[in-house]
Amino acid sequence: MSDSDRVVVIGTGPAGAAAAVILGNAGFSPLLLEAGSGNAHLGLTARIRGLTVAKLKPPLRLRDDLATTDAACELFEELAPGGLSNHWACAVPRFSRDDFQDAARAGDEYTWPIGYDDLVEWYERIEPLMQIAGDGRRAARLPSGRVRRVVALDPEWDAVAREVTDSGRDIVAMPYAFGQETTITRAATQFNAYTRLVAPRVRTGELQVNYDAQVLRLEYSPASRRVTAVLCRNPRTGAQTRIACRAVVLAAGAVNSAQILLQSRSADFPLGLGNSHGLVGRYMHDHPLGKLVIDTGHKVRTSVAAYITRPSLEKTKPLYAAACMQWGGAAAMARALLRGGKADWIGFSVFGTMIPTRDDGIALEENRTNGSRARVSYALHYPRDAVSELERTRDDVMTAMRRAGWEPRERLFVVEKPGNSVHYGGTCRMHASPQFGVVNAVSRLHDVENVVVADSSVFTTGPEKNPVLTAMAIGARATDRLAWDLRAGDL
Numbered sequence: 390m391s392d393s394d395r396v397v398v399i400g401t402g403p404a405g406a407a408a409a410v411i412l413g414n415a416g417f418s419p420l421l422l423e424a425g426s427g428n429a430h431l432g433l434t435a436r437i438r439g440l441t442v443a444k445l446k447p448p449l450r451l452r453d454d455l456a457t458t459d460a461a462c463e464l465f466e467e468l469a470p471g472g473l474s475n476h477w478a479c480a481v482p483r484f485s486r487d488d489f490q491d492a493a494r495a496g497d498e499y500t501w502p503i504g505y506d507d508l509v510e511w512y513e514r515i516e517p518l519m520q521i522a523g524d525g526r527r528a529a530r531l532p533s534g535r536v537r538r539v540v541a542l543d544p545e546w547d548a549v550a551r552e553v554t555d556s557g558r559d560i561v562a563m564p565y566a567f568g569q570e571t572t573i574t575r576a577a578t579q580f581n582a583y584t585r586l587v588a589p590r591v592r593t594g595e596l597q598v599n600y601d602a603q604v605l606r607l608e609y610s611p612a613s614r615r616v617t618a619v620l621c622r623n624p625r626t627g628a629q630t631r632i633a634c635r636a637v638v639l640a641a642g643a644v645n646s647a648q649i650l651l652q653s654r655s656a657d658f659p660l661g662l663g664n665s666h667g668l669v670g671r672y673m674h675d676h677p678l679g680k681l682v683i684d685t686g687h688k689v690r691t692s693v694a695a696y697i698t699r700p701s702l703e704k705t706k707p708l709y710a711a712a713c714m715q716w717g718g719a720a721a722m723a724r725a726l727l728r729g730g731k732a733d734w735i736g737f738s739v740f741g742t743m744i745p746t747r748d749d750g751i752a753l754e755e756n757r758t759n760g761s762r763a764r765v766s767y768a769l770h771y772p773r774d775a776v777s778e779l780e781r782t783r784d785d786v787m788t789a790m791r792r793a794g795w796e797p798r799e800r801l802f803v804v805e806k807p808g809n810s811v812h813y814g815g816t817c818r819m820h821a822s823p824q825f826g827v828v829n830a831v832s833r834l835h836d837v838e839n840v841v842v843a844d845s846s847v848f849t850t851g852p853e854k855n856p857v858l859t860a861m862a863i864g865a866r867a868t869d870r871l872a873w874d875l876r877a878g879d880l
């Protein structure tokens with residue numbers, strides 16, 4: 390294959406890893422460009438049947454090079470192989486049919502050009518890579534996935550489950566990647582996307598990775614109306630390289646993918662590639678997050694974490710909903726084990742939705758496209774109603790527990806700053822119309838055919854569920870379509 394026939398994937402986080410696997414399976418040998426070092430110390434995780442017994446973890450850092458930011462919001466990133474999957478909790482719920490319908494009823498601006506049925510095949514292809522432990526049961530607002538190990542909640546939850554139906558909710562076991570496996574991983578989580586999906590394929594020669602390759606911009610050729618090369622900089626030496634390519638899969642995370650496009654200025658795209666309608670970087674969303682600890686007055690087995698779903702559509706306003714994800718951390722488990730595997734308190738992350746607006750997101754403050762990455766301004770705000778929805782969810786859960794005969798008392802409820810969930814999305818949103826979207830239904834830039842955006846930046850809205858599985862499924866679908874078009878000679 391000549392250099393200019395190469396397909397380049399930018400980033401080795403979950404989105405880049407899924408795209409690379411699909412391209413590798415399709416017979417392409419993509420080149421992955423990773424800003425982080427190949428020698429990065431990722432940590433160590435040891436687990437016995439899903440219980441973490443040892444963990445070494447590098448710190449998760451706030452991005453500190455922003456030009457302006459509102460003190461009320463924060464932005465995290467990890468420039469290392471695997472990206473933020475070196476820190477994540479490995480929860481992998483599917484989006485549900487309702488999540489797409491919820492967006493559609495909010496109006497055209499929020500309507501996804503794809504729905505749940507478009508993704509089923511891709512969930513089915515990605516889930517086996519993640520060796521999921523989850524509930525075999527289908528809940529109204531959490532479709533069951535292809536799980537490797539079926540787990541069940543403590544029957545103590547049954548009475549609470551009956552009561553939450555009043556608020557249109559359901560309770561199921563949360564699906565987790567490598568959730569019940571016995572593993573030792575050279576990473577800070579049991580599923581770092583690089584360690585699990587990329588590194589083994591590098592060893593067999595299926596994939597190739599250039600480390601210390603921070604992409605600054607994509608080079609657009611007006612003659613071919615395509616991106617024909619990627620410009621990278623080695624963050625350690627400052628050396629720059631130009632990598633010719635036939636197509637690009639952008640998977641640098643919802644902030645950095647948008648930033649790369651904004652930095653890709655040319656005479657044809659003076660505001661950045663894909664930014665003809667000024668949408669790149671806008672409509673950013675993260676989950677409003679409440680941390681809730683309840684003294685339950687009742688002993689419950691905690692080895693399988695509960696997920697209390699969002700309410701049904703008729704019980705909520707468009708794009709306002711929240712769900713509860715029970716904490717399953719090693720410390721909570723250890724304390725419960727000392728009490729015979731049961732605990733009398735439960736912690737939850739209450740994740741809500743927010744209506745994305747044009748005012749939230751990142752914008753370029755400086756154009757340093759020839760030197761290093763530019764500084765960006767950043768703003769993210771939760772509407773007041775989004776916080777009320779978190780409070781309503783807390784109240785629904787406490788009420789259901791009370792009616793089930795538990796004696797719940799709220800020990801803690803805090804609403805975190807915007808950006809604290811680190812579930813960023815929306816900055817290169819997907820929409821049928823270029824007026825409202827940067828990419829089309831197969832995640833290709835409306836402006837340029839040979840660029841796919843494969844990460845959660847394409848989310849049109851941010852349903853209350855953790856984003857990784859759906860980002861990987863959408864990215865895999867888009868990359869497969871790219872492979873078809875490349876093979877057919879259409880690109």
Ligand SMILES: Cc1cc2nc3c(=O)[nH]c(=O)nc-3n(C[C@H](O)[C@H](O)[C@H](O)COP(=O)(O)OP(=O)(O)OC[C@H]3O[C@@H](n4cnc5c(N)ncnc54)[C@H](O)[C@@H]3O)c2cc1C
Nearest residue numbers: 400402403404424468469472473478479480604642855857
């Ligand atoms: C504490 C914590 C817990 C979480 N728990 C969950 C969870 O349970 N479930 C869930 O679904 N999500 C969870 N998340 C969110 C999840 O980790 C992210 O949504 C996910 O990792 C995003 O994947 P990505 O591939 O799009 O981006 P990232 O994981 O950010 O990966 C981006 C990759 O691109 C590279 N990169 C960036 N810029 C450039 C550039 N210019 N050139 C080349 N390479 C570049 C980075 O080094 C990195 O390898 C959690 C996050 C945190 C912090």
